[in-house]
Amino acid sequence: MKIALLGYGKMGKTIEQIAINRGHEIVLKIDKDNTDYDITLADVAIDFSIPNVAFNNISNCLNNGVPVISGTTGWLDNFNNAVNLCNDKKGAFIYASNFSLGVNIFFEMNKYLAKMMSNLKQYNVSMEEIHHTQKLDAPSGTAISLANDIISNNNNFSDWKLNENGENIIPITAKRIEDVPGTHTITYASEVDTITIDHVAHNRQGFALGAVIAAEWIIGKTGVFTMNDVLNIG
Numbered sequence: 001m002k003i004a005l006l007g008y009g010k011m012g013k014t015i016e017q018i019a020i021n022r023g024h025e026i027v028l029k030i031d032k033d034n035t036d037y038d039i040t041l042a043d044v045a046i047d048f049s050i051p052n053v054a055f056n057n058i059s060n061c062l063n064n065g066v067p068v069i070s071g072t073t074g075w076l077d078n079f080n081n082a083v084n085l086c087n088d089k090k091g092a093f094i095y096a097s098n099f100s101l102g103v104n105i106f107f108e109m110n111k112y113l114a115k116m117m118s119n120l121k122q123y124n125v126s127m128e129e130i131h132h133t134q135k136l137d138a139p140s141g142t143a144i145s146l147a148n149d150i151i152s153n154n155n156n157f158s159d160w161k162l163n164e165n166g167e168n169i170i171p172i173t174a175k176r177i178e179d180v181p182g183t184h185t186i187t188y189a190s191e192v193d194t195i196t197i198d199h200v201a202h203n204r205q206g207f208a209l210g211a212v213i214a215a216e217w218i219i220g221k222t223g224v225f226t227m228n229d230v231l232n233i234g
């Protein structure tokens with residue numbers, strides 16, 4: 001498979017290694033100094049870039065009939081536009097805030113726990129995410145997915161806020177510590193006890209492998225998909 005890497009930073013480089021080991025060819029490596037390119041050279045594009053260019057990258061792929069996998073976070077104001085464009089062009093598109101198998105299992109655990117806690121109003125939920133100091137967005141895309149899944153599965157919470165408490169609010173704390181690949185912790189606390197679940201990434205390999213598996217999976221398909229479709233979980 002011929003892969004275009006839209007974004008050739010920490011993730012782009014990790015994806016390159018894994019893709020080559022799985023027998024793929026990298027035909028484009030795009031960073032901020034190299035934005036004039038022919039996307040049709042690729043069978044599939046993998047976008048791990050920066051929030052304010054992700055939607056343009058995705059649109060360029062969809063307008064040129066190239067399936068696109070995006071892991072870039074912090075651009076979701078334009079998510080519905082990407083979905084509409086994909087449907088108009090009969091293209092293929094997957095966005096995931098987190099491509100790792102472990103986090104996708106953690107997403108399911110979070111939904112299950114949120115459902116169980118729905119009738120237990122004595123528990124307040126809170127979330128903490130920790131990432132490396134170069135991260136541009138906060139809270140992380142993964143934390144936003146986790147919070148939205150709690151809201152969909154638990155009537156006690158209707159919104160999330162960064163560093164803010166309040167009735168029916170899920171407070172999210174974002175910490176930035178050098179070299180941390182990604183840690184997410186969900187805490188339910190009552191007066192008598194605390195329940196915590198967490199996911200700790202040890203490196204970026206899990207995110208990158210998931211993105212390459214999604215790129216292999218999407219070839220020949222039409223539509224907007226999620227990692228649940230790819231991994232067949234949930």
Ligand SMILES: NC(=O)C1=CN([C@@H]2O[C@H](COP(=O)(O)OP(=O)(O)OC[C@H]3O[C@@H](n4cnc5c(N)ncnc54)[C@H](OP(=O)(O)O)[C@@H]3O)[C@@H](O)[C@H]2O)C=CC1
Nearest residue numbers: 007008009010011031032048049071072073097098099207
């Ligand atoms: N969904 C998931 O599983 C995961 C998502 N992420 C997300 O992926 C994104 C990238 O993360 P990471 O690799 O750590 O970040 P980096 O900062 O290491 O890499 C970002 C890359 O984007 C490039 N870039 C800048 N402008 C453009 C442009 N116009 N077109 C294409 N590329 C451009 C940068 O180029 P230059 O170096 O020249 O500035 C750089 O190569 C982030 O949004 C992060 O949150 C990260 C890990 C997992």
Ligand SMILES: O=C(O)C1=N[C@H](C(=O)O)C[C@H](O)C1
Nearest residue numbers: 073097135140141142181182
């Ligand atoms: O920027 C990162 O590094 C990561 N970003 C994603 C997010 O915002 O959730 C996924 C992962 O946690 C690493």
